[in-house]
Amino acid sequence: MxxxxxxxxxxxxxxxxxxxxxxxxxxxxxxxxxxxxxxxEERGRQGDPAVHDWEQAKQQVGxxxxxxxxxxxxKDGPKPEAKTARSSFIRKKPVIxxxxxxxxxxxxxxxxxxxxxxxxxxxxxxxxxxYGNVDLREVELSFNNSERIAEVLVQEGDRVARGxxxxxxxxxxxxPQAAEAEAEVETQQAVVEKLHHGSRPEEIAQAQADxxxxxxxxxxxxxxxxxxxxxxxxxxxxxxxQQDLDGAKAALGMAQGRLDVAEKALxxxxxxxxxxxxxxxxxQLRATQAQLELLRRKLVDAELVSPVDAAVRSRLLxxxxxxxxxxxxxxxxxxxxxxxxxxxxxxxxxxxxSGMRASISADSFPGxxxxxxxxxxxxxxxxxxxxxxxxxxxxxxxxxxxxFVQDPQDEMRLGMxxxxxxxMDPLAPSHR
Numbered sequence: 429m430x431x432x433x434x435x436x437x438x439x440x441x442x443x444x445x446x447x448x449x450x451x452x453x454x455x456x457x458x459x460x461x462x463x464x465x466x467x468x469e470e471r472g473r474q475g476d477p478a479v480h481d482w483e484q485a486k487q488q489v490g491x492x493x494x495x496x497x498x499x500x501x502x503k504d505g506p507k508p509e510a511k512t513a514r515s516s517f518i519r520k521k522p523v524i525x526x527x528x529x530x531x532x533x534x535x536x537x538x539x540x541x542x543x544x545x546x547x548x549x550x551x552x553x554x555x556x557x558x559y560g561n562v563d564l565r566e567v568e569l570s571f572n573n574s575e576r577i578a579e580v581l582v583q584e585g586d587r588v589a590r591g592x593x594x595x596x597x598x599x600x601x602x603x604p605q606a607a608e609a610e611a612e613v614e615t616q617q618a619v620v621e622k623l624h625h626g627s628r629p630e631e632i633a634q635a636q637a638d639x640x641x642x643x644x645x646x647x648x649x650x651x652x653x654x655x656x657x658x659x660x661x662x663x664x665x666x667x668x669x670q671q672d673l674d675g676a677k678a679a680l681g682m683a684q685g686r687l688d689v690a691e692k693a694l695x696x697x698x699x700x701x702x703x704x705x706x707x708x709x710x711x712q713l714r715a716t717q718a719q720l721e722l723l724r725r726k727l728v729d730a731e732l733v734s735p736v737d738a739a740v741r742s743r744l745l746x747x748x749x750x751x752x753x754x755x756x757x758x759x760x761x762x763x764x765x766x767x768x769x770x771x772x773x774x775x776x777x778x779x780x781x782s783g784m785r786a787s788i789s790a791d792s793f794p795g796x797x798x799x800x801x802x803x804x805x806x807x808x809x810x811x812x813x814x815x816x817x818x819x820x821x822x823x824x825x826x827x828x829x830x831x832f833v834q835d836p837q838d839e840m841r842l843g844m845x846x847x848x849x850x851x852m853d854p855l856a857p858s859h860r
Contacts, residue, residue, distance in 0.1 A: 554851065554852045555849060555850065555851060555852065556772075556776055556779060556780070556849075556850040556852060557847065557848070557849055557850075558770040558771070558772060558829075558831075558847075558848040558850065559770065559845070559846075559847055559848070560768045560769050560770030560771070560831075560845075560846055560848060561768065561769055561843050561844065561845055561846065562766065562767075562768055562769075562790075562833070562840045562841060562842060562843060562844040562846055563766075563767055563768070563769040563830075563842065563843075564761055564762055564763065564765070564766045564767070564842055565761075565762040565765075566741070566759060566760065566761055566762070567735065567736065567738065567759070567760040567762065568756040568758070568759055568760075569594070569732060569734070569735075569756060569757060569758040569759075569760060570751070570752070570753055570754070570755055570756045570757055571595075571597060571729065571730075571732055571751040571752070571753065571757065572726075572729040572753055573597060573726050573729055573730060573751070573753075574750070574751065574752045574753070575597040575598055575599075575601075575602075575730065575750075575751060576597065576598045576748065576749070576750055576751070577595060577596075577597060577598075577745055577746070577747050577748060577749050577750075577751050577757070578596045578597055578598045578599075578747060579595060579596040579747060580594070580595045580743065580745070580746060580747055580757070581593060581594055581595060581596075582594050582595075582740050582743070582758075583740065583743060584740050584741065584742060584743050585739065585740060586739070586740045587737075587738075587739050587740075588734040588737070588738055588739070588740060588760070589734065589737055590734060590735065590736055590737050591733055591734065592733065592734045593731050593732065593733055594732045594733065594734055594740075594757075594758060595731075595732040595757055595758075596730060596731050596732070597729075597730040597731075597751060598730075599727055599730045602723060602726050602727050602730065603727070605723050606720065606723040606724055606726075606727060609716065609719045609720040609723050610720055612716045612719070612720075613713070613716045613717050613720050615716075616709065616712050616713040616716050617713055619709050619712075619713075620706070620709040620710055620713050623701045623705055623706045623709050624706065626700030626701060627696075627697040627698070627700060631697050632694070632697045632698055635690070635693050635694035635696075635697040635698075636694055638690040638693065638694070639687070639690040639691050639693075639694050641690070642683065642686040642687040642689070642690040643687050643690075645683040645686060645687070646680070646683035646684050646686070646687045648683070649676070649679045649680040649682070649683035649684075650680050650683070652676050652679065652680070653676040653677055653679070653680045656668050656672060656673055656676045657673065657676075660673060732757065732758075734760065736760070736762055737762075737763065737764070738760035738761055738762045738763060739760065739761045739763055739838075740758055740759075740760060741759045741760065741761045742758065742759035743757070743758060744756055744757055744758065744759065745757040761842060763835075763838050764835075765803075765832055766832070766833050766835055766840060767800075767803065767804075767830040767831055767832045767833060768788055768800070768830070768831045768833060768846045768848055769828065769829075769830055770828075770829055770830075770831060770848055771826035771827065771828055771829070772826060772827055772829055773824060773825075773826055773827075774809070774825060774826075774827070777805075777827050779852055780802060780805060780829065780850065781802070781805075782802055782803065782804075782805060783801055783802060783803075784801060784802040784850055784851070785799075785800075785801055785850075785851055786799075786800045786801060786802060786831045786848050786849060786850050786851075787799065787800070787848075787849045788800050788831065788833050788840075788846050788847070788848055788849075789846065789847050789849075790840065790844055790845065790846045790847070791845065792839075792844065793839065797849075798833050798834060798835055798840070799833075799834045800831045800832050800833045800834060800848075801831065801832055802829060802830070802831055802832075802850070803830050803831070803832040804828075804829060804830035805827065805828075805829050806827045806828040806829065807827075808827075809825040809826065809827055810825065810826065810827075810828065811824075811825060811826075831848050831850075
């Protein structure tokens with residue numbers, strides 16, 4: 429290499445490239461857009477900033493990016509590595525924020541698990557708390573007859589007593605049928621009494637008179653026959669014709685037959701009706717009585733009566749509707765007995781027995797408790813229903829129990845959530 433030839437200056441060669449890079453700074457589009465809008469605002473939003481303002485803003489942003497930033501540690505100008513590191517840090521900020529959120533959530537989850545464990549560890553071994561819902565029995569009342577409804581006497585929410593009439597049916601067709609059946613019973617009853625009493629004395633006397641009359645006819649016919657046969661023997665058949673003899677003989681036979689009939693009729697009058705006839709009459713009497721009782725029962729069933737003390741939950745039919753045994757007219761809720769249906773896990777099942785004392789509370793009555801006792805423990809395990817409130821997992825096997833409640837004021841409603849506190853006292857008295 430010739431030393432006399434001038435050597436190129438590396439700083440001079442790098443300056444145009446640095447200038448070019450300074451005029452087009454990377455990632456400067458947001459700054460250019462912002463500066464172009466500011467120029468457009470300065471001109472009072474006059475004209476189109478899409479061309480002129482954009483170019484002007486681009487030049488100003490390029491000049492600002494080309495200016496070196498003061499660095500007390502280095503005098504040779506800004507280092508490209510520092511700007512690159514800052515851009516990398518900015519790009520990593522969302523990732524860091526996400527990691528921080530995940531860490532916070534993990535800490536909350538761990539705290540929840542530890543808290544639950546601590547809560548379970550602090551449970552009173554002599555007390556068991558269960559959560560359930562108030563339950564009671566319901567009755568759907570319907571008429572036994574298919575007839576049109578005439579009256580409905582109660583409303584939803586009314587308290588009804590046992591034996592109280594709740595509704596009535598139209599009986600305009602049942603009453604005449606019952607009257608007809610009653611007349612048929614009376615008729616058949618008279619027939620049976622007549623059969624049991626037998627023949628009257630007058631009837632027997634009439635039969636005896638018939639026997640005497642036919643006896644006289646038979647005696648007369650017999651004498652007439654005897655005289656004619658004697659006369660025919662004396663005259664060797666010349667005084668009496670054979671035709672007269674045959675007529676006298678026939679008259680005697682007819683008289684004898686009438687006598688036999690009269691005597692048998694007298695016997696029947698004295699003996700009375702046959703046993704079979706009496707049994708037949710009594711059977712017909714029972715049939716008519718059964719028909720009458722059925723119609724009377726229909727008349728009684730035309731009035732719908734409450735079977736128990738209850739509250740009317742629903743009134744389903746109105747006057748004028750056609751009632752039938754398949755269509756309920758009322759839905760009654762039996763207010764006593766009343767219980768809380770709860771579920772207990774297998775681990776706590778051995779700590780509960782029938783008759784165990786309990787106290788029941790509800791959110792609707794803060795600070796108040798009702799007395800109760802365990803009255804039913806299921807012998808079959810089941811999966812926890814979705815509607816039940818328990819502290820265990822829903823997929824675990826539990827056993828249903830019923831805690832009967834003493835609620836004289838009828839404050840607990842069907843389906844109301846309730847909390848049950850059981851005292852683990854094995855000597856608690858039983859309630860049957």
